[in-house]
Amino acid sequence: MSRIPVLEVFGPTIQGEGMVIGRKTMFVRTAGCDYRCAWCDSKFTWDGSERARMLTPDEVWAELVAAGGRRFNHVTISGGNPALIRDPMAELIALLHGHGIRVGLETQGSVWQDWFVEIDDLTISPKPPSSGMDTDWAGLDVMVRRLSDHGVHFSLKVPIFDDTDLDYARRVHRTWPEVPLYLSVGNPDPSAGGDVAAHLLARLAWLVDRVVQDEALNAVHVLPQLHTLLWGNRRGV
Amino acid sequence: MSRIPVLEVFGPTIQGEGMVIGRKTMFVRTAGCDYRCAWCDSKFTWDGSERARMLTPDEVWAELVAAGGRRFNHVTISGGNPALIRDPMAELIALLHGHGIRVGLETQGSVWQDWFVEIDDLTISPKPPSSGMDTDWAGLDVMVRRLSDHGVHFSLKVPIFDDTDLDYARRVHRTWPEVPLYLSVGNPDPSAGGDVAAHLLARLAWLVDRVVQDEALNAVHVLPQLHTLLWGNRRGV
Numbered sequence: 001m002s003r004i005p006v007l008e009v010f011g012p013t014i015q016g017e018g019m020v021i022g023r024k025t026m027f028v029r030t031a032g033c034d035y036r037c038a039w040c041d042s043k044f045t046w047d048g049s050e051r052a053r054m055l056t057p058d059e060v061w062a063e064l065v066a067a068g069g070r071r072f073n074h075v076t077i078s079g080g081n082p083a084l085i086r087d088p089m090a091e092l093i094a095l096l097h098g099h100g101i102r103v104g105l106e107t108q109g110s111v112w113q114d115w116f117v118e119i120d121d122l123t124i125s126p127k128p129p130s131s132g133m134d135t136d137w138a139g140l141d142v143m144v145r146r147l148s149d150h151g152v153h154f155s156l157k158v159p160i161f162d163d164t165d166l167d168y169a170r171r172v173h174r175t176w177p178e179v180p181l182y183l184s185v186g187n188p189d190p191s192a193g194g195d196v197a198a199h200l201l202a203r204l205a206w207l208v209d210r211v212v213q214d215e216a217l218n219a220v221h222v223l224p225q226l227h228t229l230l231w232g233n234r235r236g237v
Numbered sequence: 238m239s240r241i242p243v244l245e246v247f248g249p250t251i252q253g254e255g256m257v258i259g260r261k262t263m264f265v266r267t268a269g270c271d272y273r274c275a276w277c278d279s280k281f282t283w284d285g286s287e288r289a290r291m292l293t294p295d296e297v298w299a300e301l302v303a304a305g306g307r308r309f310n311h312v313t314i315s316g317g318n319p320a321l322i323r324d325p326m327a328e329l330i331a332l333l334h335g336h337g338i339r340v341g342l343e344t345q346g347s348v349w350q351d352w353f354v355e356i357d358d359l360t361i362s363p364k365p366p367s368s369g370m371d372t373d374w375a376g377l378d379v380m381v382r383r384l385s386d387h388g389v390h391f392s393l394k395v396p397i398f399d400d401t402d403l404d405y406a407r408r409v410h411r412t413w414p415e416v417p418l419y420l421s422v423g424n425p426d427p428s429a430g431g432d433v434a435a436h437l438l439a440r441l442a443w444l445v446d447r448v449v450q451d452e453a454l455n456a457v458h459v460l461p462q463l464h465t466l467l468w469g470n471r472r473g474v
């Protein structure tokens with residue numbers, strides 16, 4: 001059986017952001033990313049600081065059950081970029097569905113996988129200028145069109161750190177106005193300790209104010225990262 | 238033209254809770270409620286402290302445009318209980334749709350209106366024991382069945398103040414397992430001033446912990462009231 005590079009299996013907890021914010025879910029975090037975002041809050045998935053375990057889909061399921069028992073029916077797959085994994089991921093998704101589990105997944109949209117159309121809650125999160133990464137707009141357009149044609153339940157999500165990022169979000173919204181767009185408050189220092197809630201709420205108020213003023217950003221959702229509000233920058237919650 | 242008792246028209250802002258949390262929207266708040274919840278955060282809609290203005294749907298639209306310009310494409314109708322209003326509300330909903338506006342509405346589910354099936358994002362929010370109100374389970378069941386049959390995009394939402402409320406939520410979820418259930422952290426003192434964010438986040442952490450432990454509450458969303466986190470108990474934001 002093929003294997004998936006896994007860094008973390010944890011939960012149940014709640015989804016902290018985006019289209020299924022608040023949803024009770026388990027998390028599986030895969031290793032490896034083709035991006036190097038300046039503010040990446042999961043650098044340990046690609047900077048070599050932690051070693052992934054190569055698990056079969058059955059072993060991932062066993063770890064989910066060990067951690068979550070019967071206390072979950074939703075699993076979120078995140079990374080890194082889980083779209084770097086082809087066949088073993090398709091197997092994991094099929095296995096989860098076979099157990100009656102709903103599957104969410106987040107990827108930056110740099111790589112297509114045919115199993116995208118099997119995901120129940122798919123977030124495509126293109127990275128704005130503050131990330132230091134470039135967006136392949138043509139490639140993303142092909143992806144968005146395919147997902148729409150297949151009737152996939154998906155959304156676009158852009159973290160916003162500054163006004164330049166907001167310009168980028170406007171372009172995203174103008175390009176794919178029919179796709180739900182989620183803007184989230186960027187977490188500028190994911191290694192900061194202590195009480196980051198007050199700071200994040202102030203950033204959220206700024207972002208809400210910006211969006212409220214802007215007629216080019218009407219059909220959007222503005223959301224915080226609930227997990228950061230609740231638990232600061234701690235991992236595994 | 239028939240008239241609607243209106244207490245507030247404001248926005249754009251973001252929806253603070255429930256199934257479209259974070260969505261940029263305008264608010265129209267109607268007067269009058271058939272309930273008297275102990276912790277009602279909108280007592281001014283029914284306690285006689287404020288006088289409603291009787292507005293035609295055209296006048297409501299004019300006020301929305303005066304406040305929001307072209308900076309919105311979603312309107313949330315709340316109360317009080319907006320389901321107490323029949324024909325004028327049906328006219329307002331049709332008028333909004335005619336302008337390309339998406340319409341959200343929240344009601345406790347004590348009264349059915351045929352225009353429920355026209356609502357784009359409908360929240361039915363039955364009130365748990367801490368409210369001091371009784372639930373008509375049979376009536377609610379007829380409502381949920383009708384909404385499901387009509388393919389309405391709707392959810393159930395229960396504010397949770399204590400463990401007895403959580404028992405009530407379990408019963409709701411057991412009764413209508415196929416309907417998305419949103420649990421929100423109750424705001425015990427909606428008249429409290431100052432920084433209520435820290436207190437609400439502590440309550441949210443409690444609720445998340447409860448839900449995470451509970452295999453009878455798997456397909457649920459746990460959410461805070463974003464507007465309260467952002468602006469405390471201020472009105473009109």
Ligand code: SF4
Pocket residue numbers: 033034035036037039040041042043045079080081108127
């Ligand atoms: S795409 Fe995601 S995981 Fe990859 S570097 Fe950027 S933020 Fe980190």
Ligand code: SF4
Pocket residue numbers: 270271272273274276277278279280282316317318345364
């Ligand atoms: S149903 Fe809503 S508006 Fe009516 S009393 Fe209860 S909380 Fe207040």
